Ligand SMILES: Nc1nc2c(ncn2[C@@H]2O[C@H](COP(=O)(O)OP(=O)(O)O)[C@@H](O)[C@H]2O)c(=O)[nH]1
């Protein structure tokens with residue numbers, strides 16, 4: 670049987686300084702795997718940044734056929750908006766996936782999760798990479814981010830009654846059929862989009878599996894610990910409210 674097909678999106682905002690080596694490695698690893706398409710979605714950075722991204726991606730597109738031309742969004746939508754824009758234009762694959770641009774999660778881990786997805790019997794289960802194994806030396810994060818991640822994970826699982834430890838890890842794979850069922854109801858385009866995605870998948874009957882991965886935090890992240898955590902907590906409350914209305 671041919672392997673299940675995967676479309677992997679890399680959401681990018683002001684990432685030209687970080688993405689080069691990771692994208693090259695990712696192209697190589699996914700080329701070896703086969704049946705994977707990769708696409709960068711540039712999330713409405715300025716025109717100078719768009720030109721820098723073109724300069725990095727165009728030569729790689731010549732080298733790797735499965736690296737699709739990047740998608741340039743006319744305005745900044747937020748991480749979720751960039752991921753969904755890529756997924757909505759994906760070829761008719763079995764799996765939709767995204768990975769953060771900074772290489773905190775290595776290309777090897779991406780390959781590991783794609784292989785895992787391909788081994789699944791039906792019905793397919795969404796795969797959420799996770800840094801929850803706090804004792805693991807495989808997970809290198811600043812203590813502040815580790816702590817905020819813990820608090821946020823507890824908030825999500827308590828308020829939404831969904832047993833998850835790390836809803837925010839930057840690598841996820843979702844069966845395309847499950848995404849298509851829930852896509853019209855997804856509203857959150859910022860950093861909490863994964864929480865809404867998780868809740869919608871769960872409510873639609875698509876199970877998820879949290880898979881522990883290695884994570885090496887890359888400097889230069891754009892997430893503002895306090896400001897974005899407050900916004901994300903507000904989004905979680907909004908998700909909870911909307912769910913309560915539906916039930
Ligand atoms: N900050 C930010 N990141 C975005 C946006 N759209 C897409 N992203 C991507 O979201 C991913 C995670 O961001 P990152 O800065 O690594 O987060 P951090 O490491 O948690 O601080 C990266 O691939 C970003 O390029 C956006 O509007 N703002």
Ligand SMILES: [Mg+2]
Pocket residue numbers: 769771773887890891
């Ligand atoms: Mg990061």
